[in-house]
Amino acid sequence: MQEFNLRIPGRDWDLLRKSCARSFRGRRDTENGAIGLLGKRMVGGRHRELLVAQIIWPEAGEVMAPPRRGLTFSSRYIRRAHLMVRKAGLAGLVTFHTHPLAKVEVDFSPYDDEQDPYLIENLQELWPGTLLSSVVLGETSQRGRLWTSPMEQLALTTLVSVGDRLQYLPLDGRPPEPAPDPSEIFDRAKALTGKGALAQLAKKTVAVVGASGTGSLVCELLARAGCKRILLIDHDVIKPINLNRILYATSEDAKHRRPKAEVLKRGIESLGLGCEVVSIVGTILDDAVLQRLNEADIVFGCVDKDYPRILLCKYAYQHFVPYIDIGAEIGGDNEGIVSTDARTNYVATGRWCLRCTGLVDPRRLALESMTGPERKRKIALGYSDDLLIKQPAVMDLNMRAASAGVMLLRHLFQPFLLEPLPVTLAENLVTYNMKAIASARARNEACNICRLNPYAGFGDCGEPVGLTSKVATALLEEDTGELS
Amino acid sequence: MVSTVQRFSVDIATAKSEIERLSASSVAVALVTEGSQPYALVRRVEAPSPPWDRTAYDILIAIPIAFDLGTPLDGFYLGLPYTFQEGEHNRVNGQVVKLANSEWKAVSWHYPDGKQFRLGVDNIESHIVHCRGFFLERGAVNARI
Numbered sequence: 001m002q003e004f005n006l007r008i009p010g011r012d013w014d015l016l017r018k019s020c021a022r023s024f025r026g027r028r029d030t031e032n033g034a035i036g037l038l039g040k041r042m043v044g045g046r047h048r049e050l051l052v053a054q055i056i057w058p059e060a061g062e063v064m065a066p067p068r069r070g071l072t073f074s075s076r077y078i079r080r081a082h083l084m085v086r087k088a089g090l091a092g093l094v095t096f097h098t099h100p101l102a103k104v105e106v107d108f109s110p111y112d113d114e115q116d117p118y119l120i121e122n123l124q125e126l127w128p129g130t131l132l133s134s135v136v137l138g139e140t141s142q143r144g145r146l147w148t149s150p151m152e153q154l155a156l157t158t159l160v161s162v163g164d165r166l167q168y169l170p171l172d173g174r175p176p177e178p179a180p181d182p183s184e185i186f187d188r189a190k191a192l193t194g195k196g197a198l199a200q201l202a203k204k205t206v207a208v209v210g211a212s213g214t215g216s217l218v219c220e221l222l223a224r225a226g227c228k229r230i231l232l233i234d235h236d237v238i239k240p241i242n243l244n245r246i247l248y249a250t251s252e253d254a255k256h257r258r259p260k261a262e263v264l265k266r267g268i269e270s271l272g273l274g275c276e277v278v279s280i281v282g283t284i285l286d287d288a289v290l291q292r293l294n295e296a297d298i299v300f301g302c303v304d305k306d307y308p309r310i311l312l313c314k315y316a317y318q319h320f321v322p323y324i325d326i327g328a329e330i331g332g333d334n335e336g337i338v339s340t341d342a343r344t345n346y347v348a349t350g351r352w353c354l355r356c357t358g359l360v361d362p363r364r365l366a367l368e369s370m371t372g373p374e375r376k377r378k379i380a381l382g383y384s385d386d387l388l389i390k391q392p393a394v395m396d397l398n399m400r401a402a403s404a405g406v407m408l409l410r411h412l413f414q415p416f417l418l419e420p421l422p423v424t425l426a427e428n429l430v431t432y433n434m435k436a437i438a439s440a441r442a443r444n445e446a447c448n449i450c451r452l453n454p455y456a457g458f459g460d461c462g463e464p465v466g467l468t469s470k471v472a473t474a475l476l477e478e479d480t481g482e483l484s
Numbered sequence: 485m486v487s488t489v490q491r492f493s494v495d496i497a498t499a500k501s502e503i504e505r506l507s508a509s510s511v512a513v514a515l516v517t518e519g520s521q522p523y524a525l526v527r528r529v530e531a532p533s534p535p536w537d538r539t540a541y542d543i544l545i546a547i548p549i550a551f552d553l554g555t556p557l558d559g560f561y562l563g564l565p566y567t568f569q570e571g572e573h574n575r576v577n578g579q580v581v582k583l584a585n586s587e588w589k590a591v592s593w594h595y596p597d598g599k600q601f602r603l604g605v606d607n608i609e610s611h612i613v614h615c616r617g618f619f620l621e622r623g624a625v626n627a628r629i
Contacts, residue, residue, distance in 0.1 A: 307550055366558070369555060371519055371520055474521070
C-alpha cells in the first residue's frame, strides 16, 4: 500500500502524548486533545505527506471534555487555528483527541464520523481547499485520516516523529507489529540493529545528493544495507580525474562524459540487490530539482560546497526530513598534516543546522552564491585565498565518512548509539580520535534556518527552498572548479 | 543587461526589503542586476573634494544570492571615471564591470581584522557606512600606505 504519512517534530509528539497521558490513567476517562496546523509535501500534484507545522495548545475553556462524554473543541479555538492557517497559507488543520477506553486498538467513534464532515464543510466554506486531518489516540495506538471534502477521506498510514530519533508509528489504529524478518541476503545485519532498521530501509526512499567519491560510497552502502530506492542527484559528468574515486566509473564513461548519476545507477542496479536507483541529472540549487526530494524519506548530502549544504538544511527544517551531511577534511600546517577528519552531521528539526555548527563558512557561502563573473572578480581581489582550499578526494577517508553516515542512519531507525547524538561526529585518524562534538560552536538562537525558521514544517506551503533555474545555472556557469 | 528585480529567490528577500526601506527614507539606493547577480546601486555617496575630484560618487555593492542565509558583504565598486589627488587610488585595483550604462571598478575595501561584518547585526545600510569610510580619512590614510 502507498504510504501516506503524517510528519511531526519529535518534541511535539512527546509533548502531545504527555499532555494526553492523563486520559489513560484509569481514574477518569476524560478525553483530551489539541489542534495542529498542517503543511504538506506534494509529489506529482498529489499529497504525499502531511506535516504538523505547529501545535496550537488550547487556552482555558477552548476544550470541553466532560467525563465519559465526547470532547469538543470550542469554535473560538478552531477559528483561532484556522485563521493562522489562512494567514500563513498553510494546508489545513489536524485535530488530535484521545479515546480513554482504547487500551490496545483505537478507532474513530460514530460521533467522530458524524462531526468531522461538518467541520471540514465549515472550514472549506471559510477557506476553500482547507484540509482536515484527524488523529485519534489510544493508549498504545493511533489512527489517522485526511478529509479533503465532506465526502472524501483518505487513510493515513504512518506517523513519522522526527528528532534525535526517527519513530515510525502506524496510523491504522493498531499497536506497532514486530518487524518482519529481512530477506536472507541481509539478515546478518540483524546483529547490529535488529530487524527493525532493515524493515524500515526496505521501505524507504533515500535521496543522495552528490554522486562523486563520497556519494558513490553511500549509495553502495545503502544498497547493501537493503535500501529499497535511492534518488540520486548530481549535475556533473564523469571526467578522467574522477576515475579513482567514483565507484563503477570507467574510462569509457569519462570519454563519453556520461552523467555521474547515470553511471552510478547502472553500477548499483547491476548488483542485483533489488535497490532501484532514480538518477536525476541537475543541480540541487535548482528548485525544480530540489523539489524531487519530496519523494524521499531521508536525505544524504555528499557535496563539497556550502550553498547546496545550506539549502539542504533549509529543506530539512521546512519539510521535517532528516538530513545526514557527510564529508572529509584534511587539515595541515607548515609541519604537515595535523588532522584527517571523516565527518558526519545529523540535521533535523529540533537540532542545529550546519551554519550554527560552524561547518558552513559565511564568507565561503557568500562567494559560492555569486555568479561566475562576480565570483572571479572577488577572487581576483585576493581576499578569498583562504576559501579556495580544495576538498580532499581520498577514497580511504571518504569511506570512513560514508560508513559513519550510513551507520547513523541505521541508528535512527533502531537506536544502538549512545544518546543524545552529538552535533558533529568526526574521526581524526592522525590522532586516533573519534570526536563527538556536543555543542554548536556558531549557535545562534535567532537562526532563521534551525531556530526561528518562518517556514518550519510548511513543506510546499512555504516559499521555494531552491533557486530559479536561471539563477542556479548562473551560479554554476563559469564555475572553474576553484571552489570544488 | 540591467533590470529591476522582480524575483530572484527568497534568499535575498531581506536585502530587497531593506533596499526598499532605505530608498523610502531618502537614501538613493536601488537593486539592480547583471545577469542574475544582484547589486545595491547607491547614488551620491559624499566625498570631500579635494582630494577627490567630485563631491559625490555612485557605488555598487554585490549582494550574495544567499544573503538571507547569513552571508557578509565585502568591498564595493566605484563608478568610473574618478581621480584621487589628481591620480589613482591604490585600493581601486580590481576588475571593471559594465552595468547601468556605466563602468565600475572593484575597490579592495575590506573590513579590518577584528571588526568584520557582523551577521545578524550589520546590514546593507551599515555596509554603505563602511564603504563611505573609503572616501574619508581612513581611505586617504590607506592611499598613502
